[in-house]
Amino acid sequence: MAGHEEADNAEAIITRIEHKSRKIESLLKQYKPVEALKTALEGSPPKTRDERCKSANWIVVHRALMAIKDVDGMFSSLDPEYYDILMKYLYRGLSTGDRPTCDQCLRIHEKLTERAGLGCILRSLADTVNTV
Amino acid sequence: MSAISVHQFAQCITCHAWSPDYSMISFCPNNNEVHIYRIVEEKWERIHVLQKHDQIVSGIDWSAKSNRIVTVSHDRNSYVWNQEGADWVPTLVILRLNRAALCVQWSPRENKFAVGSGAKTVCICYYEQENNWWVSKLIRKRHDSSVTSVAWHPNNILLATTSTDGKCRVFSTFIKGVDTRDSGTRSTMDSKFGEQIVQLDLSFCWAFGVKWSPSGNTLAYVGHNSMIYFVDEVGPAPSAQTIAFRDLPLRDVLFVSERMVIGVGFDCNPMIFAADERGLWSFVRFLGERKTSSSGAKYGSQFSEAFGKLYGQSKLGISNDIVEPSKPRGGIHENSINCIVPLKKEGDSTNTRFSTSGLDGKVVIWDLENQEDLSEYL
Numbered sequence: 001m002a003g004h005e006e007a008d009n010a011e012a013i014i015t016r017i018e019h020k021s022r023k024i025e026s027l028l029k030q031y032k033p034v035e036a037l038k039t040a041l042e043g044s045p046p047k048t049r050d051e052r053c054k055s056a057n058w059i060v061v062h063r064a065l066m067a068i069k070d071v072d073g074m075f076s077s078l079d080p081e082y083y084d085i086l087m088k089y090l091y092r093g094l095s096t097g098d099r100p101t102c103d104q105c106l107r108i109h110e111k112l113t114e115r116a117g118l119g120c121i122l123r124s125l126a127d128t129v130n131t132v
Numbered sequence: 133m134s135a136i137s138v139h140q141f142a143q144c145i146t147c148h149a150w151s152p153d154y155s156m157i158s159f160c161p162n163n164n165e166v167h168i169y170r171i172v173e174e175k176w177e178r179i180h181v182l183q184k185h186d187q188i189v190s191g192i193d194w195s196a197k198s199n200r201i202v203t204v205s206h207d208r209n210s211y212v213w214n215q216e217g218a219d220w221v222p223t224l225v226i227l228r229l230n231r232a233a234l235c236v237q238w239s240p241r242e243n244k245f246a247v248g249s250g251a252k253t254v255c256i257c258y259y260e261q262e263n264n265w266w267v268s269k270l271i272r273k274r275h276d277s278s279v280t281s282v283a284w285h286p287n288n289i290l291l292a293t294t295s296t297d298g299k300c301r302v303f304s305t306f307i308k309g310v311d312t313r314d315s316g317t318r319s320t321m322d323s324k325f326g327e328q329i330v331q332l333d334l335s336f337c338w339a340f341g342v343k344w345s346p347s348g349n350t351l352a353y354v355g356h357n358s359m360i361y362f363v364d365e366v367g368p369a370p371s372a373q374t375i376a377f378r379d380l381p382l383r384d385v386l387f388v389s390e391r392m393v394i395g396v397g398f399d400c401n402p403m404i405f406a407a408d409e410r411g412l413w414s415f416v417r418f419l420g421e422r423k424t425s426s427s428g429a430k431y432g433s434q435f436s437e438a439f440g441k442l443y444g445q446s447k448l449g450i451s452n453d454i455v456e457p458s459k460p461r462g463g464i465h466e467n468s469i470n471c472i473v474p475l476k477k478e479g480d481s482t483n484t485r486f487s488t489s490g491l492d493g494k495v496v497i498w499d500l501e502n503q504e505d506l507s508e509y510l
Contacts, residue, residue: 084376117378119358126337126357 013053016043021060033067034077040064041082041089047131054131061089061132066104071111083116087124088132134419135464136485137497139176141169145489147471149194149201154475158182158201159489160189166203168220184211184222191236191247198242204233210247210257212266225266227255235281241288243310248279254293256305256325271303271326280340281384286348290329290366294339300332300353302366334361334372341384341395352393352405354382360395360405362413375405377415386472386486388500392509394419396469396488402498406509416506419498420463467492484510 020039027036040061048054068074078086090112093105112120142161149158156170156179166182166189187206194201201213201220210225210233227233231250238245247255247268254271276297283292291305304323305311323329335355342353351363358381362373382397391407402419469490475497476483484500500506 117358118380119376119378122381123357123359123376126355128336 010048010050010053013048013050014056017053017056017060021063024060024064028064028067033064033069034074036067037064037074037086038078038082041085047129049131058089058092058132062093062101065089065093065108066101068104068108071108074108075111075115080116083112083120084123084127085130085132087112087116087120088127088130091124092132134498134500134503135496136499138464138494139496140492140494141167141176142493144491144493145471145495146188146190147192148487148489148495149192149473150475150487151194152196152199157495158192158194159495160192160203161493163188164205164207165189166192166201180220182211182213182220182222184224185209187232190232190234193236193238193245195238195242200238200242202236202238202245204236204247206232208233208249210236210255210266210268223266225257225268227257227268228270229253229255231278234278237282237284239284239288239305240286244288244305244307246282246284246291246305248282248293250278252277252279252295254279254282254291254303256291256307258307258310269307269325271305274301274303274326274328275299280338281342281353283342283344283351285344286346289323290348292342292344292351292353292366294342294353296338298333298335298337298339298355300334300339300342300351300361300363302329302331302351303327304329330366330368330370332361332363332370332372334363334374335359341382343385343387343393345387345390347390350387350390352385352387354385354395354397356381358382360385360393360413362393362405362407364411373413375413375415377403379403383468383470384472386474388474388483388486389510392506394472394486394498396472396490398468400465400467400469400490400492401463402469402472402488404506406506419500420465464496465490465492465494 024036024039090105090109093101144162146160146162156168158166158168160166164185164187167178168180169176170179185205185207189203189205191204204210208229210227211222213220213222227247229249229251233247233249235248236245244256244258252275255268257266257268260267275295278296279293281294289304289306290302292302294300304327306325338356340354344351351366354360358377360375364371380398382395385393385395387393393405395403404416404419405413406416407413467490469488471489473487474483475485475487487495487497489495
Protein backbone atom coordinates (compact mmCIF):
# COMPACT_ATOMS: atom_id res chain seq x y z
CA MET A 1 0.00 0.00 0.00
CA ALA A 2 2.75 2.40 0.96
CA GLY A 3 4.39 1.94 -2.43
CA HIS A 4 1.11 2.63 -4.19
CA GLU A 5 0.60 5.87 -2.25
CA GLU A 6 4.13 6.89 -3.08
CA ALA A 7 3.39 6.41 -6.78
CA ASP A 8 0.21 8.51 -6.53
CA ASN A 9 2.18 11.13 -4.72
CA ALA A 10 4.83 11.07 -7.45
CA GLU A 11 2.16 11.60 -10.12
CA ALA A 12 0.87 14.63 -8.25
CA ILE A 13 4.38 16.04 -7.97
CA ILE A 14 5.03 15.51 -11.68
CA THR A 15 1.82 17.36 -12.51
CA ARG A 16 2.91 20.22 -10.29
CA ILE A 17 6.31 20.34 -11.95
CA GLU A 18 4.71 20.38 -15.43
CA HIS A 19 2.53 23.28 -14.36
CA LYS A 20 5.58 25.10 -13.06
CA SER A 21 7.44 24.40 -16.29
CA ARG A 22 4.69 26.03 -18.38
CA LYS A 23 4.69 29.07 -16.11
CA ILE A 24 8.47 29.42 -16.41
CA GLU A 25 8.35 29.15 -20.22
CA SER A 26 5.79 31.92 -20.41
CA LEU A 27 7.83 34.14 -18.05
CA LEU A 28 10.94 33.53 -20.14
CA LYS A 29 9.03 34.53 -23.27
CA GLN A 30 8.17 37.80 -21.54
CA TYR A 31 11.90 38.33 -20.81
CA LYS A 32 11.46 37.94 -17.07
CA PRO A 33 14.28 35.52 -16.25
CA VAL A 34 14.46 36.46 -12.57
CA GLU A 35 10.72 35.91 -12.14
CA ALA A 36 11.17 32.57 -13.87
CA LEU A 37 13.98 31.63 -11.49
CA LYS A 38 11.87 32.61 -8.49
CA THR A 39 9.07 30.42 -9.76
CA ALA A 40 11.54 27.60 -10.25
CA LEU A 41 12.89 27.93 -6.72
CA GLU A 42 9.48 28.35 -5.10
CA GLY A 43 7.85 25.20 -3.88
CA SER A 44 10.43 23.42 -5.92
CA PRO A 45 11.85 21.02 -3.39
CA PRO A 46 9.64 18.05 -4.14
CA LYS A 47 10.31 16.61 -0.65
CA THR A 48 10.53 13.18 -2.16
CA ARG A 49 13.19 10.54 -2.61
CA ASP A 50 11.71 9.65 -5.99
CA GLU A 51 14.54 10.14 -8.51
CA ARG A 52 12.10 10.66 -11.39
CA CYS A 53 10.48 13.63 -9.61
CA LYS A 54 13.84 15.02 -8.59
CA SER A 55 15.25 14.97 -12.11
CA ALA A 56 12.03 16.34 -13.64
CA ASN A 57 12.22 19.20 -11.18
CA TRP A 58 15.92 19.74 -11.85
CA ILE A 59 15.29 20.06 -15.61
CA VAL A 60 12.85 22.88 -14.90
CA VAL A 61 15.17 24.66 -12.47
CA HIS A 62 18.08 24.17 -14.86
CA ARG A 63 16.10 25.83 -17.64
CA ALA A 64 15.49 28.91 -15.47
CA LEU A 65 19.05 28.94 -14.15
CA MET A 66 20.62 28.88 -17.61
CA ALA A 67 18.39 31.73 -18.78
CA ILE A 68 20.06 34.12 -16.31
CA LYS A 69 22.43 36.31 -18.28
CA ASP A 70 22.99 39.22 -15.93
CA VAL A 71 24.00 37.73 -12.57
CA ASP A 72 24.39 41.06 -10.75
CA GLY A 73 21.03 42.18 -12.07
CA MET A 74 19.47 38.96 -10.85
CA PHE A 75 20.75 39.51 -7.30
CA SER A 76 19.39 43.04 -7.20
CA SER A 77 15.88 41.63 -7.48
CA LEU A 78 16.21 38.23 -5.83
CA ASP A 79 15.24 38.25 -2.15
CA PRO A 80 17.63 36.73 0.41
CA GLU A 81 15.04 34.09 1.33
CA TYR A 82 15.86 32.33 -1.95
CA TYR A 83 19.63 32.20 -1.32
CA ASP A 84 19.85 28.92 0.58
CA ILE A 85 17.79 26.90 -1.88
CA LEU A 86 19.54 28.52 -4.85
CA MET A 87 22.87 27.44 -3.37
CA LYS A 88 21.59 23.91 -3.09
CA TYR A 89 20.65 23.85 -6.78
CA LEU A 90 24.02 25.33 -7.73
CA TYR A 91 25.71 22.33 -6.14
CA ARG A 92 23.30 20.04 -7.95
CA GLY A 93 24.33 21.80 -11.16
CA LEU A 94 28.02 21.45 -10.40
CA SER A 95 27.54 17.74 -9.74
CA THR A 96 26.34 17.19 -13.32
CA GLY A 97 29.82 17.91 -14.68
CA ASP A 98 28.30 19.45 -17.80
CA ARG A 99 30.57 22.26 -19.00
CA PRO A 100 28.07 25.08 -19.72
CA THR A 101 26.03 24.22 -16.62
CA CYS A 102 29.11 24.27 -14.40
CA ASP A 103 30.30 27.56 -15.92
CA GLN A 104 26.97 29.16 -15.18
CA CYS A 105 26.73 27.66 -11.67
CA LEU A 106 30.26 28.76 -10.77
CA ARG A 107 29.55 32.28 -11.98
CA ILE A 108 26.44 32.51 -9.81
CA HIS A 109 28.14 30.67 -6.94
CA GLU A 110 30.86 33.32 -6.71
CA LYS A 111 28.38 36.16 -6.45
CA LEU A 112 26.10 34.26 -4.12
CA THR A 113 28.93 33.42 -1.71
CA GLU A 114 29.92 37.08 -1.70
CA ARG A 115 26.39 38.03 -0.71
CA ALA A 116 25.22 35.21 1.51
CA GLY A 117 28.52 34.10 3.00
CA LEU A 118 29.81 30.71 4.02
CA GLY A 119 26.78 30.30 6.27
CA CYS A 120 24.65 29.85 3.15
CA ILE A 121 26.89 27.01 1.94
CA LEU A 122 26.71 25.38 5.38
CA ARG A 123 22.92 25.59 5.33
CA SER A 124 22.68 24.07 1.89
CA LEU A 125 24.95 21.22 3.01
CA ALA A 126 23.06 20.69 6.25
CA ASP A 127 19.59 20.88 4.66
CA THR A 128 18.01 17.44 4.76
CA VAL A 129 14.44 18.60 4.19
CA ASN A 130 14.68 19.95 0.67
CA THR A 131 15.72 17.12 -1.60
CA VAL A 132 16.83 18.62 -4.86
CA MET B 133 39.54 47.24 22.49
CA SER B 134 37.04 44.70 23.73
CA ALA B 135 39.60 41.96 24.47
CA ILE B 136 41.30 42.94 27.71
CA SER B 137 43.55 39.94 28.20
CA VAL B 138 44.90 37.18 25.99
CA HIS B 139 46.95 34.30 27.30
CA GLN B 140 48.29 31.27 25.50
CA PHE B 141 47.98 28.40 27.99
CA ALA B 142 48.38 25.36 25.76
CA GLN B 143 48.31 24.20 22.17
CA CYS B 144 44.62 23.47 22.41
CA ILE B 145 42.00 23.87 25.11
CA THR B 146 38.85 21.76 25.19
CA CYS B 147 37.11 23.64 28.02
CA HIS B 148 37.83 25.98 30.90
CA ALA B 149 36.29 27.23 34.14
CA TRP B 150 37.11 29.92 36.70
CA SER B 151 37.44 29.77 40.46
CA PRO B 152 34.75 31.68 42.42
CA ASP B 153 36.97 34.74 42.86
CA TYR B 154 38.44 34.48 39.32
CA SER B 155 41.99 34.31 40.63
CA MET B 156 42.41 30.77 39.28
CA ILE B 157 41.55 29.11 36.01
CA SER B 158 41.14 25.40 35.31
CA PHE B 159 41.28 24.01 31.81
CA CYS B 160 41.93 20.83 29.90
CA PRO B 161 44.86 21.06 27.44
CA ASN B 162 43.24 18.52 25.10
CA ASN B 163 44.40 15.50 27.11
CA ASN B 164 43.40 13.57 30.24
CA GLU B 165 44.60 16.28 32.64
CA VAL B 166 43.07 19.36 34.16
CA HIS B 167 45.50 22.19 34.80
CA ILE B 168 44.89 24.88 37.39
CA TYR B 169 46.71 28.19 37.04
CA ARG B 170 46.77 31.10 39.45
CA ILE B 171 47.65 34.67 38.66
CA VAL B 172 50.65 35.75 40.73
CA GLU B 173 51.98 39.25 40.21
CA GLU B 174 50.43 39.59 36.77
CA LYS B 175 51.80 36.22 35.69
CA TRP B 176 50.03 32.91 35.33
CA GLU B 177 51.57 30.14 37.40
CA ARG B 178 50.61 26.49 37.28
CA ILE B 179 49.70 25.34 40.78
CA HIS B 180 47.89 22.02 40.25
CA VAL B 181 47.50 19.25 37.71
CA LEU B 182 44.46 17.09 38.32
CA GLN B 183 45.22 13.62 37.00
CA LYS B 184 42.55 11.01 37.38
CA HIS B 185 40.83 10.70 34.03
CA ASP B 186 42.10 8.28 31.38
CA GLN B 187 40.91 10.17 28.32
CA ILE B 188 40.23 13.70 27.13
CA VAL B 189 38.41 15.85 29.64
CA SER B 190 35.38 17.21 27.80
CA GLY B 191 33.78 19.35 30.50
CA ILE B 192 34.76 21.32 33.61
CA ASP B 193 32.60 23.38 35.93
CA TRP B 194 33.73 25.14 39.10
CA SER B 195 30.94 25.91 41.54
CA ALA B 196 30.87 29.49 42.78
CA LYS B 197 29.50 28.98 46.30
CA SER B 198 30.80 25.57 47.32
CA ASN B 199 34.18 25.85 45.53
CA ARG B 200 33.99 22.37 44.00
CA ILE B 201 35.22 21.35 40.57
CA VAL B 202 33.36 18.77 38.54
CA THR B 203 35.05 17.21 35.53
CA VAL B 204 33.72 14.79 32.91
CA SER B 205 35.67 12.88 30.32
CA HIS B 206 35.50 10.65 27.30
CA ASP B 207 36.48 7.83 29.69
CA ARG B 208 32.76 7.86 30.75
CA ASN B 209 33.50 8.96 34.31
CA SER B 210 33.10 12.08 36.33
CA TYR B 211 34.99 13.37 39.37
CA VAL B 212 34.02 15.95 41.94
CA TRP B 213 37.12 17.64 43.34
CA ASN B 214 37.12 19.16 46.82
CA GLN B 215 39.86 21.40 48.04
CA GLU B 216 41.36 20.06 51.26
CA GLY B 217 44.23 22.21 52.40
CA ALA B 218 46.56 22.63 49.45
CA ASP B 219 45.30 19.59 47.56
CA TRP B 220 42.34 18.80 45.38
CA VAL B 221 40.77 15.50 46.44
CA PRO B 222 38.73 13.65 43.83
CA THR B 223 35.53 11.71 44.41
CA LEU B 224 34.53 9.34 41.64
CA VAL B 225 30.99 9.70 40.36
CA ILE B 226 29.80 6.60 38.56
CA LEU B 227 27.69 7.96 35.74
CA ARG B 228 26.64 4.50 34.44
CA LEU B 229 27.33 5.49 30.82
CA ASN B 230 28.51 3.31 27.96
CA ARG B 231 29.69 6.25 25.87
CA ALA B 232 31.76 9.39 26.42
CA ALA B 233 30.56 12.17 28.70
CA LEU B 234 30.51 15.41 26.70
CA CYS B 235 29.48 18.32 28.90
CA VAL B 236 28.75 19.18 32.52
CA GLN B 237 27.17 21.97 34.51
CA TRP B 238 26.44 22.62 38.19
CA SER B 239 22.85 23.53 38.96
CA PRO B 240 22.33 27.11 40.24
CA ARG B 241 21.98 25.90 43.86
CA GLU B 242 24.95 23.56 43.37
CA ASN B 243 23.20 20.55 44.91
CA LYS B 244 23.07 18.77 41.53
CA PHE B 245 25.01 18.66 38.32
CA ALA B 246 24.00 17.54 34.85
CA VAL B 247 26.13 15.57 32.39
CA GLY B 248 25.38 15.20 28.69
CA SER B 249 26.76 12.14 26.95
CA GLY B 250 27.27 10.29 23.73
CA ALA B 251 25.04 7.53 25.11
CA LYS B 252 21.90 9.56 24.21
CA THR B 253 21.33 10.16 27.89
CA VAL B 254 21.60 12.93 30.44
CA CYS B 255 22.81 12.17 33.97
CA ILE B 256 21.56 14.21 36.89
CA CYS B 257 23.93 13.69 39.80
CA TYR B 258 23.27 14.59 43.43
CA TYR B 259 24.97 13.97 46.72
CA GLU B 260 23.63 11.38 49.14
CA GLN B 261 24.66 12.34 52.63
CA GLU B 262 24.05 8.97 54.30
CA ASN B 263 26.21 7.08 51.82
CA ASN B 264 28.79 9.84 51.31
CA TRP B 265 28.33 9.25 47.59
CA TRP B 266 27.31 11.06 44.42
CA VAL B 267 24.37 9.31 42.76
CA SER B 268 23.66 9.51 39.06
CA LYS B 269 20.06 9.41 37.83
CA LEU B 270 19.62 8.98 34.10
CA ILE B 271 17.16 10.53 31.69
CA ARG B 272 16.97 7.79 29.09
CA LYS B 273 15.21 7.19 25.80
CA ARG B 274 14.50 10.86 25.17
CA HIS B 275 17.39 11.81 22.92
CA ASP B 276 17.96 10.18 19.54
CA SER B 277 21.62 11.11 19.50
CA SER B 278 24.49 12.53 21.57
CA VAL B 279 23.71 15.29 24.04
CA THR B 280 26.06 18.14 23.18
CA SER B 281 25.16 20.74 25.78
CA VAL B 282 23.17 21.14 29.01
CA ALA B 283 21.88 24.34 30.66
CA TRP B 284 20.15 24.82 33.99
CA HIS B 285 17.18 27.12 34.39
CA PRO B 286 17.64 29.54 37.33
CA ASN B 287 14.87 27.66 39.18
CA ASN B 288 17.23 24.69 39.69
CA ILE B 289 14.60 22.25 38.29
CA LEU B 290 14.40 22.72 34.53
CA LEU B 291 17.25 21.55 32.35
CA ALA B 292 17.64 22.37 28.65
CA THR B 293 19.64 20.06 26.39
CA THR B 294 20.81 20.15 22.78
CA SER B 295 21.57 17.07 20.78
CA THR B 296 23.07 15.99 17.49
CA ASP B 297 19.56 14.85 16.50
CA GLY B 298 18.93 18.58 16.03
CA LYS B 299 16.45 18.97 18.86
CA CYS B 300 16.51 21.17 21.91
CA ARG B 301 14.60 19.72 24.84
CA VAL B 302 13.62 20.89 28.28
CA PHE B 303 13.25 18.42 31.16
CA SER B 304 12.21 18.51 34.74
CA THR B 305 14.94 17.22 37.06
CA PHE B 306 12.94 17.26 40.26
CA ILE B 307 14.48 14.81 42.72
CA LYS B 308 12.61 13.91 45.90
CA GLY B 309 14.61 14.70 49.00
CA VAL B 310 16.95 17.02 47.09
CA ASP B 311 14.53 19.59 45.71
CA THR B 312 11.57 21.12 47.44
CA ARG B 313 8.31 21.73 45.63
CA ASP B 314 8.32 25.47 46.23
CA SER B 315 11.63 25.91 44.46
CA GLY B 316 9.98 25.28 41.11
CA THR B 317 7.76 27.63 39.19
CA ARG B 318 4.05 27.04 38.86
CA SER B 319 4.12 25.10 35.62
CA THR B 320 6.91 22.78 36.70
CA MET B 321 5.48 22.06 40.14
CA ASP B 322 3.89 18.77 39.21
CA SER B 323 6.53 17.47 36.85
CA LYS B 324 8.27 14.27 37.79
CA PHE B 325 11.94 13.54 37.25
CA GLY B 326 12.82 13.12 33.60
CA GLU B 327 9.52 14.44 32.30
CA GLN B 328 9.92 16.31 29.05
CA ILE B 329 8.42 19.80 29.21
CA VAL B 330 8.98 20.70 25.56
CA GLN B 331 10.84 19.55 22.49
CA LEU B 332 11.90 22.16 19.95
CA ASP B 333 12.20 20.90 16.37
CA LEU B 334 13.66 24.04 14.85
CA SER B 335 16.90 22.60 13.54
CA PHE B 336 17.45 19.72 11.16
CA CYS B 337 21.11 19.24 11.93
CA TRP B 338 23.39 19.11 14.96
CA ALA B 339 22.44 21.50 17.74
CA PHE B 340 24.99 22.89 20.19
CA GLY B 341 25.41 25.37 23.00
CA VAL B 342 22.13 25.96 24.79
CA LYS B 343 21.74 28.70 27.43
CA TRP B 344 18.94 30.37 29.40
CA SER B 345 18.72 34.12 29.79
CA PRO B 346 19.42 35.42 33.34
CA SER B 347 15.68 35.46 34.15
CA GLY B 348 15.07 32.07 32.55
CA ASN B 349 12.46 33.52 30.18
CA THR B 350 14.41 33.06 26.97
CA LEU B 351 16.38 30.13 25.65
CA ALA B 352 19.05 30.36 22.96
CA TYR B 353 20.82 27.57 21.10
CA VAL B 354 22.69 27.14 17.83
CA GLY B 355 22.61 24.75 14.89
CA HIS B 356 25.45 23.50 12.76
CA ASN B 357 23.76 25.11 9.74
CA SER B 358 24.83 28.65 10.73
CA MET B 359 21.59 29.38 12.53
CA ILE B 360 20.80 30.60 16.00
CA TYR B 361 17.45 30.01 17.68
CA PHE B 362 15.77 32.12 20.37
CA VAL B 363 12.81 30.66 22.20
CA ASP B 364 10.44 32.60 24.46
CA GLU B 365 7.69 31.23 26.68
CA VAL B 366 9.27 27.82 26.99
CA GLY B 367 6.34 25.57 27.75
CA PRO B 368 3.33 24.16 25.94
CA ALA B 369 3.24 27.02 23.40
CA PRO B 370 6.74 28.32 22.86
CA SER B 371 7.43 31.18 20.46
CA ALA B 372 10.62 30.90 18.47
CA GLN B 373 12.81 33.14 16.35
CA THR B 374 15.36 31.82 13.92
CA ILE B 375 18.29 33.80 12.57
CA ALA B 376 20.44 32.62 9.69
CA PHE B 377 23.79 34.39 9.56
CA ARG B 378 26.34 34.65 6.79
CA ASP B 379 29.32 33.16 8.59
CA LEU B 380 30.49 29.81 9.88
CA PRO B 381 28.40 28.02 12.52
CA LEU B 382 28.55 28.69 16.24
CA ARG B 383 29.48 26.23 18.97
CA ASP B 384 28.37 27.95 22.16
CA VAL B 385 26.37 30.96 23.31
CA LEU B 386 26.17 33.18 26.38
CA PHE B 387 23.52 35.65 27.53
CA VAL B 388 25.20 38.79 28.81
CA SER B 389 21.81 40.36 29.52
CA GLU B 390 18.15 39.63 28.74
CA ARG B 391 18.60 41.32 25.39
CA MET B 392 22.10 40.44 24.28
CA VAL B 393 23.74 37.14 23.39
CA ILE B 394 27.35 36.41 22.45
CA GLY B 395 27.91 33.47 20.11
CA VAL B 396 31.28 31.81 19.56
CA GLY B 397 32.31 29.15 17.10
CA PHE B 398 34.08 28.27 13.90
CA ASP B 399 34.43 31.86 12.75
CA CYS B 400 37.03 32.48 15.51
CA ASN B 401 35.46 35.81 16.36
CA PRO B 402 32.60 36.27 18.87
CA MET B 403 29.34 37.41 17.31
CA ILE B 404 26.89 39.73 19.03
CA PHE B 405 23.14 39.21 18.76
CA ALA B 406 20.65 41.58 20.35
CA ALA B 407 16.91 42.03 20.72
CA ASP B 408 15.23 45.36 20.00
CA GLU B 409 12.38 46.90 22.03
CA ARG B 410 9.86 44.61 20.36
CA GLY B 411 11.91 41.56 21.26
CA LEU B 412 13.12 40.86 17.72
CA TRP B 413 16.59 39.36 17.65
CA SER B 414 19.19 40.18 15.03
CA PHE B 415 22.91 39.95 14.38
CA VAL B 416 24.65 43.16 15.44
CA ARG B 417 28.33 42.73 14.62
CA PHE B 418 31.51 40.87 15.41
CA LEU B 419 33.09 41.66 18.74
CA GLY B 420 36.73 41.53 17.72
CA GLU B 421 38.06 43.81 15.06
CA ARG B 422 38.66 42.33 11.66
CA LYS B 423 41.38 43.48 9.34
CA THR B 424 39.91 42.28 6.07
CA SER B 425 39.32 44.69 3.25
CA SER B 426 36.71 43.05 1.04
CA SER B 427 34.66 39.95 1.61
CA GLY B 428 35.71 38.50 -1.70
CA ALA B 429 39.37 38.64 -0.79
CA LYS B 430 38.63 37.03 2.54
CA TYR B 431 36.95 34.00 1.06
CA GLY B 432 39.62 33.69 -1.55
CA SER B 433 42.35 33.58 1.06
CA GLN B 434 40.43 31.10 3.20
CA PHE B 435 39.85 28.76 0.31
CA SER B 436 43.44 28.89 -0.86
CA GLU B 437 44.66 28.41 2.71
CA ALA B 438 42.59 25.26 3.10
CA PHE B 439 43.63 24.07 -0.32
CA GLY B 440 47.28 24.73 0.46
CA LYS B 441 46.99 22.70 3.64
CA LEU B 442 45.44 19.74 1.87
CA TYR B 443 47.94 19.93 -0.93
CA GLY B 444 50.88 20.28 1.44
CA GLN B 445 49.66 17.34 3.47
CA SER B 446 49.32 14.99 0.55
CA LYS B 447 52.71 16.03 -0.79
CA LEU B 448 54.70 15.94 2.39
CA GLY B 449 52.66 13.40 4.26
CA ILE B 450 52.14 15.63 7.27
CA SER B 451 49.76 13.96 9.65
CA ASN B 452 46.86 15.78 11.21
CA ASP B 453 48.41 15.45 14.67
CA ILE B 454 50.98 18.11 14.01
CA VAL B 455 49.54 21.42 15.04
CA GLU B 456 50.88 24.04 12.74
CA PRO B 457 50.24 27.59 13.77
CA SER B 458 47.87 28.95 11.17
CA LYS B 459 48.06 32.55 10.10
CA PRO B 460 45.94 34.90 12.15
CA ARG B 461 42.86 35.97 10.23
CA GLY B 462 42.72 39.36 11.83
CA GLY B 463 40.96 38.11 14.95
CA ILE B 464 42.27 37.44 18.40
CA HIS B 465 41.50 33.73 18.36
CA GLU B 466 43.30 31.92 15.57
CA ASN B 467 41.11 28.85 15.56
CA SER B 468 37.62 27.72 16.36
CA ILE B 469 36.25 28.87 19.73
CA ASN B 470 34.36 26.18 21.62
CA CYS B 471 33.86 27.52 25.12
CA ILE B 472 32.48 30.77 26.56
CA VAL B 473 32.24 31.39 30.30
CA PRO B 474 30.83 34.44 32.12
CA LEU B 475 32.99 36.41 34.53
CA LYS B 476 30.25 37.63 36.78
CA LYS B 477 30.59 39.81 39.83
CA GLU B 478 28.42 38.88 42.80
CA GLY B 479 25.03 40.55 42.67
CA ASP B 480 25.26 41.92 39.15
CA SER B 481 22.25 41.34 36.95
CA THR B 482 24.30 41.75 33.80
CA ASN B 483 27.82 40.61 33.21
CA THR B 484 29.87 42.61 30.79
CA ARG B 485 32.91 40.36 31.07
CA PHE B 486 33.41 36.84 29.83
CA SER B 487 36.20 34.55 28.68
CA THR B 488 36.54 32.34 25.61
CA SER B 489 38.83 29.45 24.81
CA GLY B 490 39.31 27.34 21.75
CA LEU B 491 41.42 25.09 19.61
CA ASP B 492 44.23 27.65 19.44
CA GLY B 493 44.93 27.15 23.16
CA LYS B 494 44.25 30.76 24.12
CA VAL B 495 42.01 32.07 26.84
CA VAL B 496 40.75 35.55 25.98
CA ILE B 497 38.94 37.81 28.43
CA TRP B 498 36.51 40.26 26.84
CA ASP B 499 34.81 43.30 28.27
CA LEU B 500 31.76 44.93 26.72
CA GLU B 501 32.12 48.13 28.71
CA ASN B 502 33.06 51.19 26.66
CA GLN B 503 31.37 49.72 23.59
CA GLU B 504 28.94 52.58 23.05
CA ASP B 505 26.83 50.89 20.39
CA LEU B 506 26.12 47.97 22.73
CA SER B 507 25.31 49.80 25.96
CA GLU B 508 21.59 50.03 25.15
CA TYR B 509 21.28 46.25 25.25
CA LEU B 510 23.02 45.73 28.59
